[in-house]
Amino acid sequence: MDVIKTQGVTKVYNPDKIPVYALNGVDINIEQGEFTAIVGPSGSGKTTLLNIIGGLDRPSDGEVFVGGQDISQLSDNQLIDFRKEYIGFVFQAYNLIPVLTAKENVEFVMLLQKRSKEERDQRVKELMDSVGLSDKLDSRPAQLSGGQQQRVAVARALAPKPTFILADEPTANLDSKSTENLLDIMARLNKEENMTFVFSTHDQRVIDRARRVVTLVDGKISHDERRD
Amino acid sequence: MxxxxxxxxxxxxxxxxxxxxxxxxxxxxxxxxxxxxxxxxxxxxxxxAIDQIVSHIQVHHPNFSEDQDVKFRLDQPDQHAAKIAEKEEVKAVVVRTLATGMISSAKGARGIRVKGISPAEESKVTGLDQKIVEGEYLAGKRKNEILISRALAEKLKVKIRSKLVLNMQDLEGEITPAAFRVVGIFHTGNKPFDEGHVFVQRKDLNRLLTLTSEGRIDPTTLGHEIALLLHDTKNIPAIQSAMAQPDWKVENYKEISPDLExxxxxxxxxxxxxxxxxxxxxxxxxxxxxxxxxxxxxxxxxxxxxxxxxxxxxxxxxxxxxxxxxxxxxxxxxxxxxxxxxxxxxxxxxxxxxxxxxxxxxxxxxxxxxxxxxxxxxxxxxxxxxxxxxxxxxxxxxxxxxxxxxxxxx
Structure with a gap:
């Protein structure tokens, strides 16, 4: 089953002056349980594609279906609710809330979803165990290393039980050991929970672990390799 | 969260x-x-202003406030004042005789408002006895005692026991001169008031003002102002309306002095x-x-x-x-x-x-x-x-x- 499906997605910046095509007719289907890396040189449109799939940005043309729903038709507020319920984000710069502890960061979206305290506590414990940070529940982001922060960000993205996780260059700021550690965790979650992961990355270590590699060049898919 | x-x-x-x-x-x-x-x-x-000048309520003849003429006097003010004083809301009452005139010393002269007071009652209403800074309060030891302010004493260059001459209009509009001796000097802290007012015994002032061409009017009946101090300002409207009479102008302090309001x-x-x-x-x-x-x-x-x-x-x-x-x-x-x-x-x-x-x-x-x-x-x-x-x-x-x-x- 397709979790994500795009049809002729185009994104044009400055359409009235000097049009710049960040995406130019991208068709992609991503199925449940995929571990997909979107790769390509800088400016190829990786982040733009991720933003459009994640409902953070709107396509200039084309359609984006997530779980069968055309998200390009949703209003800003509907998109916010949609993201909250269906999509987990992992950002390059971790983007944790610095004034909240690791535990509070992880349960934040669940609070927005109005989940019960019991459910939140159980899920936080489960996820922090899963990312190997059960001893850092009360640490603030500033007290954690980059790798640890990114693991908390993965736990946060998984907390609301999203349909898939979008990760924009998640290892860009991490050292080798932290990268391997993070990839191990994500691969395990992909395998054990059948969680769909979509990365944009330059990092060969991530590309090596991906089971599908989609290459973008100049806003178009130039290559789509499945390694199953 | x-x-x-x-x-x-x-x-x-x-x-x-x-x-x-x-x-x-x-x-x-x-x-x-x-x-x-x-x-x-x-x-x-x-x-x-309430303590020194206007009190809470004042009663005058309806025409008095217009030109302050001594002929616009109250009828039997002391009898009325005695009745008013019986009300439990009333703290103190004083009847005053008021005159406008000229005060002169050897060194100068000024226009002045003369207040003829009963010293004991006045002290209860305005606490004037507490404001004496030199000499003594009106004691009635001798005739024609006068209290003047320190500011006026400096202007007229007089001191305790100095003599001053007051020229005032009597009930018939004639100028009546009289010599007064300074027994005390007061200081209220209100300069315009101090420079414009002197206090004498009401009986002395009445004796001077009541002599007419047809003989003397009973000096004990002359009075232009009844001033009341109440225990609580909340009772002003009630007392004011209870005192209403056709030939009286009963005003509270806000009406007398709109700046206070x-x-x-x-x-x-x-x-x-x-x-x-x-x-x-x-x-x-x-x-x-x-x-x-x-x-x-x-x-x-x-x-x-x-x-x-x-x-x-x-x-x-x-x-x-x-x-x-x-x-x-x-x-x-x-x-x-x-x-x-x-x-x-x-x-x-x-x-x-x-x-x-x-x-x-x-x-x-x-x-x-x-x-x-x-x-x-x-x-x-x-x-x-x-x-x-x-x-x-x-x-x-x-x-x-x-x-x-x-x-x-x-």
Missing amino acids: IPILAWRNLWRNPTRTLVLIGAIALGVWAGLFMTGFATGMIKSYISN LYESQMGFVSTIYLSIIMLALTFGIINTMLMAVLERIRELGMLMGIGMNKLKVFLMIMLEAIFLGAVAAPIGLALGSLTIYFLGQSGLDLSMYSDSLEMYGMSPVVYFDVPSKVYWQIPVFVACTAILAALYPAYKAIKLKPVEAIRKI
């Missing part, structure tokens, strides 16, 4: 937050201080004016700080909206941050202000160095601070409104952010 997040956001930059809290607290303190000072001044002015009504506004000005200035400080707090968190706010925090919650979070600022600062300002008001309400602020100027306006040189109780709830309302008003623009800025652009901000 939103209140917790807002509270912790407030302390991201403790120095900046503390500076702003200090500014708001200082504003609240200044609002209380200014209100306390202004209210104290106004109350001093009003109470001085003006000042009294200003007491209610003074805090509003001061607080409005101070809070308006603070609004810009809060806007600036909140805007900085929003602008330096653009990426984080974008991320929050990205992961599903809706705009209403983002808006509420920013508003709450400003409200918390006020909620911390206002009690500090109120506590400091209350202590200041309490201290200066007890000991007063001594402005003796400006006493000449203050006395010109009938004010005491020591101002006892006083703040109407409503100001203590007005302040939290003002601070809350200011915080909300000041946070509106930064909060609006925050919800107008586009997550995709905000997240990319460095």
